[in-house]
Amino acid sequence: MIGYGNSVFLRTAWEVSGGVPPVNTVAPAITGTAQEGQTVSCSTGTWTGTPTITFAYQWKRNGSNIGSATNSTYTLVTADVSQSITCQVTATNGSGSASATSNTITPIAALLLDTYSGAAVGYSLRKLRTAYTGAAIRVRRSSDNAEQDINFVSGDLDTSSLLTFCGAGNGFITTWYDQSGNANNATQATAANQPRIVNAGVIDVVNGKPAVLGDGVNDTLRNTTLSLTNPTSIFTVVDKIGTSGNFGLFTASLAGAFILTATGHQFYQGGASFSPTYVNNNQSLLVAKTSTTGTDWELYGNNTTVLNGGQNIGTAIGTSLSLFDRVGTSSRANMYMQEFIVWNSDQMTNRTEIQNNINSNYSIY
Amino acid sequence: MEITGYKYTNEQDAINARKECADYYGLPVSPDDVTQYWVDYETAEFDNPVFWYIVFDESIEQILGQPTTFEVTI
Numbered sequence: 001m002i003g004y005g006n007s008v009f010l011r012t013a014w015e016v017s018g019g020v021p022p023v024n025t026v027a028p029a030i031t032g033t034a035q036e037g038q039t040v041s042c043s044t045g046t047w048t049g050t051p052t053i054t055f056a057y058q059w060k061r062n063g064s065n066i067g068s069a070t071n072s073t074y075t076l077v078t079a080d081v082s083q084s085i086t087c088q089v090t091a092t093n094g095s096g097s098a099s100a101t102s103n104t105i106t107p108i109a110a111l112l113l114d115t116y117s118g119a120a121v122g123y124s125l126r127k128l129r130t131a132y133t134g135a136a137i138r139v140r141r142s143s144d145n146a147e148q149d150i151n152f153v154s155g156d157l158d159t160s161s162l163l164t165f166c167g168a169g170n171g172f173i174t175t176w177y178d179q180s181g182n183a184n185n186a187t188q189a190t191a192a193n194q195p196r197i198v199n200a201g202v203i204d205v206v207n208g209k210p211a212v213l214g215d216g217v218n219d220t221l222r223n224t225t226l227s228l229t230n231p232t233s234i235f236t237v238v239d240k241i242g243t244s245g246n247f248g249l250f251t252a253s254l255a256g257a258f259i260l261t262a263t264g265h266q267f268y269q270g271g272a273s274f275s276p277t278y279v280n281n282n283q284s285l286l287v288a289k290t291s292t293t294g295t296d297w298e299l300y301g302n303n304t305t306v307l308n309g310g311q312n313i314g315t316a317i318g319t320s321l322s323l324f325d326r327v328g329t330s331s332r333a334n335m336y337m338q339e340f341i342v343w344n345s346d347q348m349t350n351r352t353e354i355q356n357n358i359n360s361n362y363s364i365y
Numbered sequence: 366m367e368i369t370g371y372k373y374t375n376e377q378d379a380i381n382a383r384k385e386c387a388d389y390y391g392l393p394v395s396p397d398d399v400t401q402y403w404v405d406y407e408t409a410e411f412d413n414p415v416f417w418y419i420v421f422d423e424s425i426e427q428i429l430g431q432p433t434t435f436e437v438t439i
Binding site (some may be wrong): 144147187189191 | 388400401404420422
């Protein structure tokens, strides 16, 4: 307080110090991938004021403070998925303080193979792993047999590019790229044996999502470098067309219950009766854990136990993979496939969560 | 199992027929393309003597001619 004549003036601290309190001129900004498990950063924004400003951070979920999230970086958690996340920056100097709030981000859920890492192979028409930056599929179009990679857009197959490339003709899969990071791509070098994904300018779909169609005659996709060791955990989304026939990948009768190839990845049922009729003409999520002892195996369809140990079905192990196919028998599947993932490990403790992830995407059951 | 197609007693003949079809359709279109053949041949490995065959498709009739019908042990 300063007296001047008969007047008394009150001075603020900055007037006394000669400083200027912080004023925000450019708002803070959150950068990074807005996805569960990813770490995002918050900039200070731009401020004016003297003396030197120091900054404090507070991350908020739907406007409420997030516990101890007071650093410039923050790792997004499950509770943040689909919520409004902001960062409040408080600038302080010797003359005062002020706050500004960043842009809002709305994180998406982690991708399946981000959370459950270590897959031996992962084929899908959706993106499975954030770090995978490659294409989803390579397609040959019928009009001139030219080929082109088709990528992902916002986590799903870039159907717009696919249709543009194929035009009014058909599109066939030459390569289904492995998203696991192991480059175990499944390929087909023979045009007549390539599964279809576009039919006369229309994308093949099951339940509204793109699907790869094997014709049940000669269509297959193969990989000869994949190494599987027991126990393997297999998750696949398929839709078998028709109600009869034995086919590779999954056999409805005979001895083979879950056959990837007749020479390698046999998952035999030992001749017992087995008819997973829900596979026929219905989109199904099939899960299998192969055996290390011949009896400790598990098999599920749409989250229901189909068969569960108790008999010797052999073991699954080998160094090749053939989709839509039962190698050596000319038994090929007339079916749609949308996803096929294998872990060289027992994932049954994670089965429910993995199934939930898959089912939330495909709405199977 | 009865198959309609093209039967070869020599594998090289099947390879040549496969190449003939690929050449007809200009495959591969580009050097980096995955697609190398139009059709492939299969081995009747459970038959004695072993033979090789290409399953009939309308798209290859003009290249390989009229198909025949034969039995394959599967």
